[in-house]
Amino acid sequence: MTDDDEQALLYTLVLERAGYHVIPAVTGEEALSLLARCRCDLVLTDYYLPGCTGQHVIRSVQQQYPPIKTMLMSTCYDVCELANACHADGWYPKTDLPLLLATLSHMLPHMPQSLLTQA
Numbered sequence: 001m002t003d004d005d006e007q008a009l010l011y012t013l014v015l016e017r018a019g020y021h022v023i024p025a026v027t028g029e030e031a032l033s034l035l036a037r038c039r040c041d042l043v044l045t046d047y048y049l050p051g052c053t054g055q056h057v058i059r060s061v062q063q064q065y066p067p068i069k070t071m072l073m074s075t076c077y078d079v080c081e082l083a084n085a086c087h088a089d090g091w092y093p094k095t096d097l098p099l100l101l102a103t104l105s106h107m108l109p110h111m112p113q114s115l116l117t118q119a
Helices: 005-017 028-037 054-064 079-085 097-107
Strands: 021-024 042-046 069-074 090-093 114-118
Touching (some): 042 054
Parallel strands (some): 042 114
């Protein structure tokens, strides 16, 4: 999930090229609505979103869809602390795409995976 269209496209292209099925969402509300209709293995969300934070999305996913893994990303220096505060399964500093792919391969070792992204 992201509020930046160019970044959303970049993440979608990189993740799909790596073999992931990506379901993009722009807002937290859209993501939660999609989860009610689509099967996903992981929600990858930015911290800053229109209308709410990624932490709010992660908490909602954990309450409504406990099997789905969650990952928070941000350019904030304290993204690890932000992710820990909402008990996300993982975190990612948005500047390192190879690190994102490595982290996802550890979090989701079985292919194919479906990701709901909010970059």
